[in-house]
Amino acid sequence: MKVNLKIWRQASREAQGGLKDYHLDDVTEDMSFLEMLDVLNEQLIEQDEEPVEFEHDCREGICGSCGLMINGLPHGPERTTTCQLHMRTFKDGETITIEPWRAAAFPVVKDLVVDRSAFDAMIQAGGYVSVNTGAAPDAHAMPVRKEHADRAFDTATCIGCGACVAACPNASASLFLGAKITHLGELPQGQAERHERVIGMVAAHDEAGFGGCTNIGECASACPKEIPLDVISQLNKDLRTALRHV
Amino acid sequence: MTQNTQNLSPGETSPGTGDAADYFRHGHPIADTKAPDVPIERQWTQRKFDAQLVAPANRRKLDVIIVGTGLAGGAAAATLGEAGFNVKSFCYQDSPRRAHSIAAQGGINAAKNYKEDGDSVYRLFYDTVKGGDYRSRESNVYRLAEVSANIIDQCVAQGVPFAREYGGLLDNRSFGGVQVQRTFYARGQTGQQLLIGAYQALERQVAAGTVETFTKHEMLELITVEGKARGIIARDLVTGEIETHLADVVVLASGGYGNVFYLSTNAMGCNVTASWRAHRKGAYMANPCYTQIHPTCIPVSGSYQSKLTLMSESLRNDGRIWVPKNAEDADKDPRDIPEDERDYYLERIYPSFGNLVPRDIASRAAKYQCDAGKGVGKTGLGVYLDFASAIERLGREAVEAKYGNLFDMYERITGENPYEVPMRIYPAVHYVMGGLWVDYDLHSNLEGLFVAGEANFSDHGANRLGASALMQGLADGYFVLPNTIRHYLADGPFEKLDENHPAVVEARESVRARIDKFLSINGKRTVDSYHKELGQIMWDYCGMERSEEGLNKAISAIRDLRQDFWRNVKVLGAADTLNQSLEKAGRVADFLELGELMCIDALNRSESCGGHFRAESQTEEGEALRHDDDYAYVAAWEFTGDGEQPVLHMEDLEYHNIEMKNRSYK
Numbered sequence: 001m002k003v004n005l006k007i008w009r010q011a012s013r014e015a016q017g018g019l020k021d022y023h024l025d026d027v028t029e030d031m032s033f034l035e036m037l038d039v040l041n042e043q044l045i046e047q048d049e050e051p052v053e054f055e056h057d058c059r060e061g062i063c064g065s066c067g068l069m070i071n072g073l074p075h076g077p078e079r080t081t082t083c084q085l086h087m088r089t090f091k092d093g094e095t096i097t098i099e100p101w102r103a104a105a106f107p108v109v110k111d112l113v114v115d116r117s118a119f120d121a122m123i124q125a126g127g128y129v130s131v132n133t134g135a136a137p138d139a140h141a142m143p144v145r146k147e148h149a150d151r152a153f154d155t156a157t158c159i160g161c162g163a164c165v166a167a168c169p170n171a172s173a174s175l176f177l178g179a180k181i182t183h184l185g186e187l188p189q190g191q192a193e194r195h196e197r198v199i200g201m202v203a204a205h206d207e208a209g210f211g212g213c214t215n216i217g218e219c220a221s222a223c224p225k226e227i228p229l230d231v232i233s234q235l236n237k238d239l240r241t242a243l244r245h246v
Numbered sequence: 247m248t249q250n251t252q253n254l255s256p257g258e259t260s261p262g263t264g265d266a267a268d269y270f271r272h273g274h275p276i277a278d279t280k281a282p283d284v285p286i287e288r289q290w291t292q293r294k295f296d297a298q299l300v301a302p303a304n305r306r307k308l309d310v311i312i313v314g315t316g317l318a319g320g321a322a323a324a325t326l327g328e329a330g331f332n333v334k335s336f337c338y339q340d341s342p343r344r345a346h347s348i349a350a351q352g353g354i355n356a357a358k359n360y361k362e363d364g365d366s367v368y369r370l371f372y373d374t375v376k377g378g379d380y381r382s383r384e385s386n387v388y389r390l391a392e393v394s395a396n397i398i399d400q401c402v403a404q405g406v407p408f409a410r411e412y413g414g415l416l417d418n419r420s421f422g423g424v425q426v427q428r429t430f431y432a433r434g435q436t437g438q439q440l441l442i443g444a445y446q447a448l449e450r451q452v453a454a455g456t457v458e459t460f461t462k463h464e465m466l467e468l469i470t471v472e473g474k475a476r477g478i479i480a481r482d483l484v485t486g487e488i489e490t491h492l493a494d495v496v497v498l499a500s501g502g503y504g505n506v507f508y509l510s511t512n513a514m515g516c517n518v519t520a521s522w523r524a525h526r527k528g529a530y531m532a533n534p535c536y537t538q539i540h541p542t543c544i545p546v547s548g549s550y551q552s553k554l555t556l557m558s559e560s561l562r563n564d565g566r567i568w569v570p571k572n573a574e575d576a577d578k579d580p581r582d583i584p585e586d587e588r589d590y591y592l593e594r595i596y597p598s599f600g601n602l603v604p605r606d607i608a609s610r611a612a613k614y615q616c617d618a619g620k621g622v623g624k625t626g627l628g629v630y631l632d633f634a635s636a637i638e639r640l641g642r643e644a645v646e647a648k649y650g651n652l653f654d655m656y657e658r659i660t661g662e663n664p665y666e667v668p669m670r671i672y673p674a675v676h677y678v679m680g681g682l683w684v685d686y687d688l689h690s691n692l693e694g695l696f697v698a699g700e701a702n703f704s705d706h707g708a709n710r711l712g713a714s715a716l717m718q719g720l721a722d723g724y725f726v727l728p729n730t731i732r733h734y735l736a737d738g739p740f741e742k743l744d745e746n747h748p749a750v751v752e753a754r755e756s757v758r759a760r761i762d763k764f765l766s767i768n769g770k771r772t773v774d775s776y777h778k779e780l781g782q783i784m785w786d787y788c789g790m791e792r793s794e795e796g797l798n799k800a801i802s803a804i805r806d807l808r809q810d811f812w813r814n815v816k817v818l819g820a821a822d823t824l825n826q827s828l829e830k831a832g833r834v835a836d837f838l839e840l841g842e843l844m845c846i847d848a849l850n851r852s853e854s855c856g857g858h859f860r861a862e863s864q865t866e867e868g869e870a871l872r873h874d875d876d877y878a879y880v881a882a883w884e885f886t887g888d889g890e891q892p893v894l895h896m897e898d899l900e901y902h903n904i905e906m907k908n909r910s911y912k
Contacts, residue, residue, distance in 0.1 A: 063346070
């Protein structure tokens with residue numbers, strides 16, 4: 001199949017960016033979206049044009065590296081990561097617009113690559129259980145109700161790709177925050193630092209320049225790992241409780 | 247099983263001298279001297295006791311560099327940070343959380359015996375040594391089994407959401423190559439959850455100020471001063487800046503080099519550069535030809551393909567593997583092939599392990615079926631993994647609960663619904679058991695350089711059992727390195743180094759020169775095209791099955807390709823910006839050197855063992871034939887210069903606790 005591509009090119013953080021047109025003739029349905037970009041890049045290099053920089057690594061939908069706005073949607077029209085999107089989703093002759101994540105807290109590094117280090121900063125602010133290595137009790141010392149364990153798991157599946165932020169009109173990272181708050185909050189191990197965790201992480205969120213949540217819900221519908229929207233309710237509830245206690 | 251090679255006249259080719267005699271020189275033998283001379287059950291306790299201590303107040307004066315933030319590197323950085331050392335942690339990804347350990351799906355073994363089904367430290371040790379086809383080091387493997395139980399405790403305490411039963415306790419399942427249920431898992435994302443645990447512990451130390459992280463940084467050279475590793479040269483992948491980082495000790499936990507095959511289940515960025523640069527500075531590379539081929543991968547669909555995707559091996563617990571009995575049926579809809587016209591070949595050939603035989607056996611068996619024309623799918627390179635009888639027995643819901651995410655992933659990639667049509671699988675390069683040589687302390691032969699996780703060679707022998715890589719990564723990072731590095735650092739801090747020291751300047755300048763060279767060749771071929779060609783050579787001649795003739799061909803083809811690369815590669819863009827082609831060029835240049843050494847190692851080892859199958863060495867039934875008298879050693883290769891023959895150092899493998907047996911899964 002043939003596709004027309006409009007791709008955001010931006011030489012550096014400071015440079016002015018813009019959309020550029022490309023055409024590809026030999027795209028097959030079984031190609032992943034990133035493999036289609038690989039093919040484009042091989043062509044560009046052969047024509048002495050610098051290849052398009054984009055972030056990717058595992059290409060199995062789990063590392064969270066990849067992430068593109070495809071036709072205005074984070075990771076494209078299907079609910080998955082960009083690396084797991086296949087060209088069979090698109091029509092022959094279709095025009096596809098590819099841009100980087102849009103959020104002030106995720107500045108563009110080059111072309112389609114953005115800086116997501118603000119996510120690490122939020123984890124540093126309390127997204128962990130403080131336990132030193134070697135100091136742990138036997139794993140069976142603390143039973144966990146299966147429903148809590150399952151909910152902890154469901155929310156721990158966040159891959160930190162940033163689609164939630166890119167989807168949000170306010171560029172809020174509340175879904176990312178809520179996922180971590182809920183994951184650790186569902187487990188007995190996470191209780192001791194529960195209040196400090198939510199206060200610290202929310203402060204780091206605001207500090208990084210993410211916007212506030214107004215419960216629009218675009219984040220949850222864009223999340224490739226289907227983190228449920230109610231983690232944000234959990235986040236708000238935990239924050240309210242914590243502010244009363246600390 | 248074993249063959250004697252006596253009465254050979256000098257120069258005569260034998261399994262003992264290997265077929266690669268023209269390609270290398272012999273060096274002095276080596277041995278591990280760090281495992282204490284006490285019974286194996288007491289070795290680790292004794293070693294920890296013997297290891298010198300560093301007082302808390304002195305720890306912050308000691309600088310540790312750790313390259314890689316996967317399970318081994320992330321865990322080590324977090325733990326050494328907790329202890330109070332001054333740690334610098336490097337990764338090429340934009341966050342430590344993205345290291346490729348994250349993609350490991352199936353589970354992590356631990357000798358907890360929570361199922362009371364006869365498991366023990368000794369049995370885990372036994373299974374691992376046997377699974378590795380008696381080519382791993384007993385002392386290291388015993389320790390791995392010993393600390394495995396602590397890993398689960400540590401991870402649970404961190405909040406890793408392992409699967410639980412209704413009673414609130416942890417659930418277990420079994421994995422290929424074993425008959426007990428010792429595998430802990432977090433649905434099909436165990437690697438992700440364990441890595442996030444280590445990552446969170448690491449970020450906690452970043453907040454505490456003991457660890458500094460350098461994301462989007464790639465180590466491009468090791469700094470050695472007077473034979474000691476003292477730091478690294480790294481490139482900031484965003485600004486292109488060449489940075490010098492000095493330390494008292496350097497840890498490489500930079501993963502495996504399976505991407506030498508181009509197509510593999512590794513992340514696209516996985517590379518050998520950190521290890522290879524250390525190798526060129528004197529660190530021995532051990533058993534480089536040991537590659538694990540994983541049996542349950544989604545088959546290749548076309549030439550544009552950039553990587554392969556693994557389906558968790560846990561699928562073999564309930565899925566049944568088969569091909570049509572008649573080659574003519576290979577194109578038929580599998581649902582139209584009646585039961586008695588299907589060949590469940592693993593269940594037939596290996597009745598006691600059935601579909602759960604170890605990875606090397608399952609992989610090779612699939613290859614033989616396809617070679618015999620019974621392969622299914624468009625390319626004929628595939629066998630069925632069928633859940634029809636599991637769905638009938640357990641119900642669709644139960645199968646969905648256990649494997650749902652894997653089924654979804656399969657459907658997404660292939661466009662086929664595995665609840666309706668059996669999955670197609672084919673073997674793929676997955677993990678390397680070779681790596682830098684280390685002793686019991688995980689200390690390489692190069693003083694001050696420690697190596698952990700997949701980057702070292704020690705624990706898996708010629709083959710890795712399922713759910714044992716995560717175990718090794720975390721054992722090394724959480725429990726082994728913190729003790730052994732402490733011992734090494736007790737003699738520090740070492741003399742302060744100046745950035746203008748000639749050895750440091752030389753390392754930095756060589757990195758600069760190399761980058762300038764890539765950007766100035768201005769040839770005609772892309773980096774990827776070289777990588778693909780190298781990968782094809784490696785897969786064809788140094789893959790699932792190897793032969794003397796093929797390996798000789800491969801060595802000369804790689805030499806030609808490498809020469810062409812340095813004359814004709816085309817890298818656009820500049821050095822002082824994000825430039826992914828430039829990153830790839832450096833990695834492929836190193837793969838082109840490693841690939842040759844892998845072939846030389848494979849040529850020398852003219853026996854079949856583990857995932858390494860030499861066509862010349864098989865039983866009458868076509869099973870792998872080891873030669874313990876000749877090859878029960880670790881091949882540790884020394885770099886002696888560009889265009890010079892590598893030197894082979896042999897470490898004899900001695901088995902005092904486990905009898906070397908023919909590995910049978912029938």
